[in-house]
Structure formats: structure tokens, C-alpha cells
Amino acid sequence: MAVAAQSNVDLPRLGIVLMLAAWLLFSLVDTGAKWLAVAGIPAFQLAFMRYAGHFVISIGVVAKGGWSVDRFKTDHLWQVVSRAVLLVTATLSNFYALHFLPLTVASAIMFSSPVIVCFLSISVLGEKVGPWRWGAILLGFIGVLIVVRPFGTAFHPAMLLIIYNATALAFYSIMTRKLSGIVAVDTMQFYLGLVGTSIMAPFAIWAWVAPASGWAMTVLLGLGVMGWAGHQFLTNAHRFGSANQLMPFTYSFLIYVAIWGYLLFGTVPDFWTLIGAVVIMGAGLIIWKREQT
DSSP states (O other): OHHHHHHHHHHHHHHHHHHHHHHHHHHHHHHHHHHHHHTTOOHHHHHHHHHHHHHHHHHHHHGGGOOOGGGGOOTTHHHHHHHHHHHHHHHHHHHHHHTTSOHHHHHHHHTTHHHHHHHHHHHTSOOOOOHHHHHHHHHHHHHHHHHHOTTSTTOOTHHHHHHHHHHHHHHHHHHHHHHBTTBOHHHHHHHHHHHHHHHHHHHHHHHOOOOSSHHHHHHHHHHHHHHHHHHHHHHHHHHHSOHHHHGGGGGHHHHHHHHHHHHHHOOOOOHHHHHHHHHHHHHHHHHHHHHTO
8 A cells, every 4th residue: 555655646756757858859849940940941841840750650659559440530520630730830830930039039938828828718718717817817918028029129020920829829728628538649649740741741842951961850850759759748747647736847848948049059048038938937827826726
């Protein structure tokens, strides 16, 4: 009994480790995409490779029990496809914007997504939002304005693409919540890869640029593998820990990209980017805390 009790205590810790690993992989995807974009690889090609690798792996996972067509079927096809389109277009906008923006700026804006989810939950999910959450929503948008500085010299139009990215991720999160438990994770992963590969293939072929080195090709191929593995870690993390236990550790992504940005690109986030990121994180944590009550 003592061993079993200890095992149960360790489960949330395992969930946290998996969550940290997931966001580490996602940070490597964004860092690799930025490095390749700076090297001249088009965003369509980056997005295609991100989802083509994901698709190949997902086919193998879904079909491991046999090649029956029924294993690829779902009664919620249009919702699953719509969910995939949201993430694919968010990825494309993110990869394109990373050519122009530091990793920390793009990531800080992207992490307004939980605030947007809270805002959308009022109309989309019919949830009641009290004064604390309304305050957090307002605080989150103030944080975005601090990072973006729409009327300052630091503003770049690519920031609008990251705002779209955050909004698309919010809708994606809501749809994932609605589909969770009624559609298998492997099925959603399969359609995510299928939709991403199908949409991006014509544009990627048209704009294709051969990587300049073997290492660049390795990074390009790694986008899909790391993206798929990150989603697997993220999904499994929620098997061992609750969303309330795991949510604060999503912000490890900001630490990861700050490190990669400094090591690979020599970028250091400026004062207002740091302030805006802290404000956005604070808004997200307020929403997380209120959801526990």
C-alpha cells in the first residue's frame, strides 16, 4: 500500500516532467523554424515539413493494430478537420512572422491565447465569467499592447500574424476541449497531419528551396518529428496530472525561447517585452487560479 501511495504521489510530478518536455520540443520547433526562415526557407515549406513528418508518424501509430479503414474513421469529421485547419493556419502565420520577430516577442503575444479562450468561453461555451476573470481578460490585452506597442517604433506588421496565431490557438483549444473523450487522440493527430500536409503541399512545392546543408535538412525534417512528439508528451502529461497542476508549467516555453534566442540569434528581450510578458503571464495565472474555485 505504501508503494502504491508513493506511486500516486509521483504521478503529478511525471505529468509536470512531460509538460516541461513538451514545451521544450515546441520551443525547438519554433527555434528551428526561425533559423531556417532566416536562412531563406519559405514559411509554406516549413509548415509542410512540420505536418508531413507528423502525418507519416501518425499513420503508423493509427495503423499499428491493422490497416482497416475503420481505424481512420470518426463521427465528428468536420469538427476534427476544422480543429486541424485552425492549428495549421496558426502554424503558418507563426513561421512566417518568426522571420521578422524575435522568439520572445512572438511567444509573449502567443501566450495571450488562454486569455482569449476565457473571453471566447462566454459566447462559445456559454460559461459565466466573474469580475476576476473579466479583470484578467483586460489585463491580458493590456499585456499584449505593451508587447506590440502598436503606435511605437518597435511595432512590426508581423505581430498581427501572431495575434491571429493566439486567436486561432484559442479556438483550437476550445474545440479540443469539446472533442476530448469523444474522439481518440491518435485519430485527431492523424487528421491534423493529413490536413496540414494536404493544404501546404501545393504551396510548398511551388516555393520549395533546397536546404543549404545537411544540418539544415536535418532541422527541416526534425520539425515534424519534434512537433508530433511534443503533442504526444502534452497529451500524456494530462493523464498523470490535472490541468490545474500542469497549466503554470506551460510558461516554461517563454524561458526556453529566451535561452535559444540569446544563444542562436544574440537577441535579448527589451524591458517592455519583459513587462508585457509578465503581465500576460499574470493574467493567465489569474484565470487558472479562478478556474480552481
